[in-house]
Amino acid sequence: LHLGALGMPLDLLAQSRSLRDKTPLLVAYQERIGTQQAAIDELYGLLGRQRTCLLCFEADLRQCHRLIVAERLHAQWNVEAHHL
Template identity: 40%
Template sequence: MQRLCTIGYGEATPARVIAALQAAGVTTLVDVRAVANSRKPGFSKGALSASLAEAGIGYWHLRPLGTPPAGREAARSGRPAEMRRIFAAHLAGTEPQAALAALTERAGREKLCLLCLEADPAQCHRTLVAEAVATQSPGMIVEHLHPA
């Protein structure tokens, strides 16, 4: 049975995220942020991909699966239902659907983990992405990792 992991780095350090990925046997981290920059040290695309490479973990940025600006604003403003509605409409688009298909295909071959900022998977769009993959992959289990 294949597993697709998710992880949020909001309350973690890069070292804690990498340790959680290694413990779960993740081969590639899939960055599902629309903008792969961060105010938290070590989580911008360049620094994160370099740290992951040192740990033997691949990095794949899937920008089309990031939340559009209006969805990010809704999430920051504490309107998760609105964020989910906005993201669902975004996910139905051509480019996000192509990215979702590529993600689904690759998730069937290797252990992937979706990354975003939000620590709580219930409040983050990465859970919606993971559920969409699981819906298209019978038997796929979604596992939420929590950096210790």
Template identity: 40%
Template sequence: MRRSGGSVLAARLIFTIGYGEATPDRVIATLRAAEVTTLVDVRAIANSRKPGFSKTALSAALEAAGIGYLHLRPLGTPAAGRVAARSGRPAEMRRIFTAHLAGTEPQAALAGLAERATRERVCLLCLEADPAACHRTLVAEAVAAGVPGVVVTHLHPS
């Protein structure tokens, strides 16, 4: 919490989570513990080889847990960025994604996400377990840079 002009202001949080080393149950338990109201899927392609993490299965499990689901495809990494990430070239992935994020559609999605983050507890989801190696951190940081008082918190399913 921060003090401003004699009043106490609670920091607004935007969470991120990677499911690479987790099960759907662990992810949902972690989201519930953080009191997340909406999971924002920032994968360009909301499919997964991991059971329970395809868009349909994940959104149904979240709904059953009382957590909303929103897929923001424009905030996903373009194909070239995904190739760079899989090839162990994180700097190239960041460069590609940063250029992508400057586009009209990603900027509109980012503005909507920033507005949502001011009124509810949202968490950005992607596959990568390490937030430092994932584009979701860049998305969260962009939101935090544009909305005073927003703090990025990385969740780790346990």
């Protein structure tokens, strides 16, 4: 299942490819994710019904927008993410 509302917006994604340090983009993403509560709620609802994975392709998980989603789940519902 792909929750597009939680994805990196195309304008930010295009910028991220040319940056080594993605911190400014992650800050911008964090601001945008604040408007996506319905998608966060949908993701949380899936956690109790099926195995759920946030797939990340970043070499450094601290540079991945999915970490922000995981942190949001933790802050709201104490969901623990396991980084493989």
